[in-house]
Amino acid sequence: MDTIMNLLWIALKILAIVLPLTISVAYLTLAERKVIAYMHSRIGPNRVGFLGLLQPFADVLKLLLKEMVIPSQSNRYLFLAAPVLVLAPALAAWAVIPFSKGLVLANINAGLLYIFMMSSLSVYGVLIAGWASNSKYAMLGALRAAAQTVSYEIAMGFAFVGVLLAAGSMNLQTIVLAQSGNILHWYFLPLLPLFFVYWISGVAETNRHPFDMVEGESEIVAGFHVEYAGAGFALFFLAEYANMILISAVASLLFLGGWLSPFEGIPLLENVFAFVPGLVWFVLKMGFFLFLYIWLRATFPRYRYDQVMRLGWKVLIPITLIWIVVVSFAVKFNIGPWFNQAGV
Amino acid sequence: MTDRLKRFLESLLLLELFRGLWLTGKYFFKKKITVQFPEEKTPTSPRFRGLHALRRYSNGEERCIACKLCEVVCPALAITIESAPRTDGTRRTTKYEIDLFKCIYCGFCEESCPVDSIVETSEMHYHFEKRGEEIMTKEKLLAIGDKYESKIAAARAADAFYR
Ligand code: SF4
Ligand code: SF4
Numbered sequence: 001m002d003t004i005m006n007l008l009w010i011a012l013k014i015l016a017i018v019l020p021l022t023i024s025v026a027y028l029t030l031a032e033r034k035v036i037a038y039m040h041s042r043i044g045p046n047r048v049g050f051l052g053l054l055q056p057f058a059d060v061l062k063l064l065l066k067e068m069v070i071p072s073q074s075n076r077y078l079f080l081a082a083p084v085l086v087l088a089p090a091l092a093a094w095a096v097i098p099f100s101k102g103l104v105l106a107n108i109n110a111g112l113l114y115i116f117m118m119s120s121l122s123v124y125g126v127l128i129a130g131w132a133s134n135s136k137y138a139m140l141g142a143l144r145a146a147a148q149t150v151s152y153e154i155a156m157g158f159a160f161v162g163v164l165l166a167a168g169s170m171n172l173q174t175i176v177l178a179q180s181g182n183i184l185h186w187y188f189l190p191l192l193p194l195f196f197v198y199w200i201s202g203v204a205e206t207n208r209h210p211f212d213m214v215e216g217e218s219e220i221v222a223g224f225h226v227e228y229a230g231a232g233f234a235l236f237f238l239a240e241y242a243n244m245i246l247i248s249a250v251a252s253l254l255f256l257g258g259w260l261s262p263f264e265g266i267p268l269l270e271n272v273f274a275f276v277p278g279l280v281w282f283v284l285k286m287g288f289f290l291f292l293y294i295w296l297r298a299t300f301p302r303y304r305y306d307q308v309m310r311l312g313w314k315v316l317i318p319i320t321l322i323w324i325v326v327v328s329f330a331v332k333f334n335i336g337p338w339f340n341q342a343g344v
Numbered sequence: 345m346t347d348r349l350k351r352f353l354e355s356l357l358l359l360e361l362f363r364g365l366w367l368t369g370k371y372f373f374k375k376k377i378t379v380q381f382p383e384e385k386t387p388t389s390p391r392f393r394g395l396h397a398l399r400r401y402s403n404g405e406e407r408c409i410a411c412k413l414c415e416v417v418c419p420a421l422a423i424t425i426e427s428a429p430r431t432d433g434t435r436r437t438t439k440y441e442i443d444l445f446k447c448i449y450c451g452f453c454e455e456s457c458p459v460d461s462i463v464e465t466s467e468m469h470y471h472f473e474k475r476g477e478e479i480m481t482k483e484k485l486l487a488i489g490d491k492y493e494s495k496i497a498a499a500r501a502a503d504a505f506y507r
Contacts (some may be wrong), residue, residue, distance in 0.1 A: 039368045158347040194360070226457045300361070 013105050025241040026056035026263035032294045039298040044303070063237075064344075066230035071133060074227065078132035083228070083235035086125030087263045090242040093118035097171045097249050100259045100278035112160055112173040115250055119205060122239060123149040125213065126207075126224050129236075133227035141308035143225025144305065144333050145207065145214040151199040152211075158320035159198035162191050163254045165327050182265025188255040190330075195255045195315035197316050199292075202247040205238065208293055210300035211308055218302075249282075256285045388497035393451045396438040396442050396480060397489035401494060406486065407461035410437045414442060414453035414462050422446035423453060440482040444472075465492045 024303065030052065038046030045052040070079060096103035096111040108114060123145055130142020164170060166187055167178040179186045186194045204211040215223040225236045252258060259278030263269040303311070329335065356362060379386055399407050410427035426439040442453075453462045465488065472478050480488075489496070 035372070038372045038376070041371060041374055041377050043376045295365060295368065299364045 010105070014095075017105060017249070018091055021091070021094065021168055021242060021245065022238070024245060025238055026060065028241050028245065028290060029059065029237075031290070032054050032297070032335070035291065035294045036298045045282065052061070058262075060234065060332055063234040064231055068230040068232055069227070071132045071135065071227050075132040075134070076107070078128050079227075082125050082129035082132055083232045083239070085128060087239040087242070088233050089118040089121040089125075090239045090246060093246050096172060098176065098258065099282055101173070101177075103279065104173065106315070107171070107173060108146075112164065112175070113292065114156060114172040115172075115246075116160060119243065119246065119250075120149060120153050122243065125239075133224070134199050135227050137220045137222070137226045138224050140220045141214050142215070144216070145224060148204060148207070148308060148312075150210065151309060152204040152316075155197050155312060155316035155320055156201040156205060156301075158317065158324060159191075159194040159344075160254075161200065162320065162324050162327050163187060163196040165324065165331050166191060168331075170235070170256075174252075176260065179257040180264065181259055183257075183262050185265075186257040186260070187329050191255065191321050191323070191327065194327075195251075196295075197320050198255070199251060199289075201312070201316060202251060203293065203296060204312070206243045206247055208240075208244065208278055209297035210303050212302060213305055213308055244293055245286065249292070250284045251289050252282060252285035258282055274299040319321065346351045361478075371395040388466045388468075390465040390466075390502040391451075392468070393449045393454075393497075395465050395467040395470055395488060396444075396447075396453075396485055397462055397463055397465050397496060398440065398482065399463055399493065399494060400486065405458045406436070408437055408440065408460075410435050410461055411458060413456040413458065416454045416457040418447075418448060419452060420446045420448045422448075437482060440485065442480045442485065444478045444480060460500065463489075463496055463500075465496055467492065 011201050033055075034044040034052075034331045045055045048055040048058045069254040070076060082160040095105045098107070098112050126145040130138040130140075130145070133139075163175060168176060169178070178286055203209075207214040215225075220226075225233055228236060261270070261273055261276065261278070261281050263273045263313075401407055410425060412425050414426070415423045415425045422443045424441045424443075425437050425440065427435060428438045430436045449464065451464055454464050457463075462485075467488075
């Protein structure tokens with residue numbers, strides 16, 4: 001009986017995470033179209049519902065009502081399993097994200113590793129999708145996805161190592177708490193290069209512009225999901241945006257102090273803003289990163305494929321290596337102003 | 345050497361990328377130029393070449409004298425004309441058809457017409473639902489002319505100085 005209640009409770013908690021997440025994905029698509037439109041001096045979708053607020057639902061409905069075409073030469077089962085394999089890790093990673101102090105589904109000690117694993121796992125779904133479609137464009141997209149993810153994972157992993165060294169823990173809550181004090185204690189300052197490297201490889205990991213080699217409409221049509229229509233395509237879309245939100249969440253946890261208030265440690269403002277729950281700060285920080293995602297997309301053209309590889313291997317990885325050495329020294333010899341107490 | 349160092353630092357510090365972001369960021373707050381179509385419309389020139397029409401004189405007589413200049417000049421061979429004398433002895437078209445699928449809306453027919461009979465109106469919102477509807481017969485063209493005569497006349501008057 002107890003275990004059943006426990007399981008139910010967990011299922012409820014999962015629902016409480018996944019449902020808002022799905023809705024945010026829906027509205028992220030709208031926000032993306034709106035923001036990009038604004039940067040083009042357009043006004044974007046504004047017809048469906050008030051200010052176009054029902055547009056995402058219209059889009060979802062349209063996708064779900066469409067026929068799902070399965071290419072005759074494809075590998076049926078893998079073809080159908082691929083979208084799920086992409087989406088599942090994108091959602092599963094949310095289990096360890098602490099939304100506020102104590103507000104986390106699974107407070108595991110290797111949280112960072114778990115996230116790292118989950119965010120790289122979804123590339124298998126992409127690979128399978130590309131292979132199972134039995135189409136040359138899908139295959140090329142999948143190959144690109146594999147190469148790109150493998151390259152950028154290294155840089156991302158090293159960026160994580162920097163955070164690990166600084167915080168002395170892989171538990172995401174501990175990492176956030178290690179940044180408490182005031183806004184200057186957040187890791188984006190002492191780990192600035194790693195912050196940038198993490199963000200760039202995060203954009204590359206989610207295959208977003210300007211690193212959307214995997215889709216590359218003008219080169220390989222739509223890459224790995226070229227053969228998908230209707231619900232399958234919707235799942236890929238959902239996964240892509242869920243991953244974006246995930247990367248933004250991790251970025252705010254690791255570098256912008258998660259749920260910590262930016263006014264912490266400032267005498268007067270701290271008390272004024274004390275009533276704001278941590279969750280709000282966390283969501284605001286995520287919103288900032290998501291806006292950045294869209295902003296990048298509106299600004300930069302797609303990289304050439306070899307340049308993406310060059311950037312990953314010859315620029316980002318050396319930078320992270322150098323900065324890891326710097327951070328290690330700072331931590332080891334307690335060099336201030338950030339690393340002068342043991343363990344912080 | 346210093347040049348290369350400068351370039352290296354510029355790309356390492358992502359300066360150009362920040363400049364790009366700054367530019368798009370500025371446009372984010374700029375005035376939007378969207379024309380909200382069904383409610384708002386972009387202005388059209390009096391020379392706009394839209395749907396065709398055959399005009400009449402103010403006494404109701406059709407202008408066309410079946411000279412077939414438009415048929416000859418049409419680069420898309422979209423116009424088909426057959427003519428015969430009418431009971432009062434004047435030369436008139438018995439068949440005047442424009443195939444709108446062939447038409448490239450070049451406006452040559454309008455330019456060539458000696459009596460300002462075939463014209464292109466500023467009407468651009470029309471559609472066909474069945475095969476064959478794209479053939480504009482004489483009746484249809486005259487009806488369009490009747491419907492839009494005031495607009496057509498105004499457009500001709502506005503452009504008269506340049507002709
Ligand atoms: S607009 Fe040009 S193509 Fe069309 S009917 Fe007139 S002459 Fe022919
Ligand atoms: S429409 Fe004009 S150019 Fe064409 S046959 Fe009639 S009079 Fe001649």
